[in-house]
Amino acid sequence: MTPNHHLDDVTVLSYSAGALPAALAVVASAHLERCAACRARLLDADCIGGVLMLQQRVDTPAEDARAAMLALLDAEPAIEPPAPPADIVQEPDSDRLPSSLHPWFGHSLRALRWRRVAPGVQRILASGIGGGDLMLLRIAPGSKLPLHSHGGNELTMILDGAYDDMLGHFGPGDVADLDGEITHQPVTSPGVPCICVAATDAPLKFSGWVARALQPLLGF
Amino acid sequence: MLLRAGHAVARNWSGTSQPEAMKAPAAASSLDSRCAKFVWTCSTPIPVAMKLPTGCIQNPPIDVFSAIEPVFRRAMHAVITGGNMRMMGSDQAVAEVTPFRAKRYVSPTPSKAAPDALYWSVQMTAVSLQRDRASFMRIYDHFSPRLQRYLRNLGVPESMADELVQEALLTLWRKASMFNPARASLGTWLYRVARNLYIDHVRRQPHWLPIQDGLDRLDHAESDRRDSQPESSFDQDLLRQAIDGLPPVQAKLVRMCYLESKSHSEISAELEMPLGSVKSSLRRAFAKLQVSMRTPR
Known part of the structure; x- marks a missing residue:
């Protein structure tokens, strides 16, 4: 399914520059795996990086460095090794998580072991990622989340189910690329739970006092 | 008319001494020659026949390369994409060409030209x-x-x-x-x-x-089936010019992003600039640079 909501241009730029915090980069990678349009924009951004890299003033390589490089070539096998098998499948499998999530959550959506953090909300937190928080969320169908904005940047990608908010309808593969200027209140679609992967580089800001009071307990 | 050509004049693109460069395969050497812009004395037909516009050879001196470049580019594209392997890496092809002799220097600029x-x-x-x-x-x-x-x-x-x-x-x-x-x-x-x-x-x-x-x-x-803009179809010089033409603030943000690998939040803190302004400036810069990439040659 072709996504309808994409990465912000500046997120693509930051990803290309290697400047996106680690947790956000995991979600961006997951979307890029599913979205040819965003991969095309990433190529544009990489072109800019390539030109900037080549514009720098440089000296000629030293002779000893050239000799060292040639010595490394001597040590290489004569025959080019075959490319490893692709681990990204072309045909979508509804149970298979995107590749960038495998190190943190495994391969299978159905095999996930959820932990309940609030009525209708389950979560799996990735540990040790550094550079922000990364989590999977499973929200019961027809649920309305508290109104909130974001202290920093948040990337959320839908893996299954859907939700609606002021920005539109978000289904599988869609990504919500949000920052502190957006206040929203997602409402999950009826039928199946909404499962998404979310990354933040700062805590959320809830508008209501109940949600604010529960925030330390929920860990958002 | 059949184009006559042969080995290129050995040429060093970076202007430095590079002994390895003298061992170039025939196709690479032929390509090296195209920016040298010499008028050549030709002796032996190359294996690939290419028609030239009338007057190219009959009325020298002219810039031969400019005249044959479109044809040459198509031939090299065929080499790169595997459509024509005769010019690349074939010992037979090497044997069939003979050295060029430089006759007269035409253009003062190519010695500074960067390889494309x-x-x-x-x-x-x-x-x-x-x-x-x-x-x-x-x-x-x-x-x-x-x-x-x-x-x-x-x-x-x-x-x-x-x-x-x-x-x-x-x-x-x-x-x-x-x-x-x-x-x-x-x-x-x-x-x-x-x-x-x-x-x-x-x-x-x-x-x-x-x-x-x-x-x-x-x-x-x-890559073979996607209907998108391949990078090779745009002129990288236009992108370079677009980067050089960015307003100072946008240029600084783009360089901090790419050449210092700083996140938007880090840039915002370092420049004491609101995060939203950092992002909107980068958005505008990216849009301008993308336009330059969509400009046809």
């Missing part, structure tokens, strides 16, 4: 198909100092930067067959390799490389 995407594509083809070390060392001589400077700017210590540059070039040697000139220039390809090594080794994100390999393979598989 087509030149590097030919070098990569020689590396991929022939495991040609001379072509590899031309790539090394041009790109390794730029990769080194890029990594040093990111704060990578010198010894580690040296190691990463070597690893980037070894990656090129090993994965040369993955390079697709229709999708990205060699500069872009090597930029990706260096950035990925930086994130893997310096930022210590061990899962980054396999993820990028997966995305690369996805692009590789799609």
Whole structure:
């Protein structure tokens, strides 16, 4: 399914520059795996990086460095090794998580072991990622989340189910690329739970006092 | 009329002494010659017949290269894409051409001209198909100092930067067959390799490389069927000009992003600029640069 909501241009730029915090980069990678349009924009951004890299003033390589490089070539096998098998499948499998999530959550959506953090909300937190928080969320169908904005940047990608908010309808593969200027209140679609992967580089800001009071307990 | 041609005048693109460069395969040498812009005395037909506009040879001196360039580009494109292998790497082809003799210098500018995407594509083809070390060392001589400077700017210590540059070039040697000139220039390809090594080794994100390999393979598989803008179809000079023409603030933000690998939040804090302003300026800069990439040659 072709996504309808994409990465912000500046997120693509930051990803290309290697400047996106680690947790956000995991979600961006997951979307890029599913979205040819965003991969095309990433190529544009990489072109800019390539030109900037080549514009720098440089000296000629030293002779000893050239000799060292040639010595490394001597040590290489004569025959080019075959490319490893692709681990990204072309045909979508509804149970298979995107590749960038495998190190943190495994391969299978159905095999996930959820932990309940609030009525209708389950979560799996990735540990040790550094550079922000990364989590999977499973929200019961027809649920309305508290109104909130974001202290920093948040990337959320839908893996299954859907939700609606002021920005539109978000289904599988869609990504919500949000920052502190957006206040929203997602409402999950009826039928199946909404499962998404979310990354933040700062805590959320809830508008209501109940949600604010529960925030330390929920860990958002 | 049949074009007559032969070995190119040996030419060093970087202006430095490069013994390896003298061992170029026939096709690469022929390509080297095209920026030298000599009027040549020709003696032997090359294997590929190419029609020239009337008057090219009859009324010298003229800039032969300008006249044949469109034809030459098509021929080289066929070589790169595998449609015509006769000019590349064939000993038979080498045997059938004889050396050019420079007759008269025409243009004062080509000696400063930088090698273009087509030149590097030919070098990569020689590396991929022939495991040609001379072509590899031309790539090394041009790109390794730029990769080194890029990594040093990111704060990578010198010894580690040296190691990463070597690893980037070894990656090129090993994965040369993955390079697709229709999708990205060699500069872009090597930029990706260096950035990925930086994130893997310096930022210590061990899962980054396999993820990028997966995305690369996805692009590789799609490149033949995707209806998108291949990089080789736009003029990189226009992108360079667009980068140079960015307003000072946008230019600074773009450079901080790419050449210092700073996040938007870090840029915002360092410049004491609202995060929203950082993002909107970068958005405008990206849009302008994309326009330059969509401008036809």
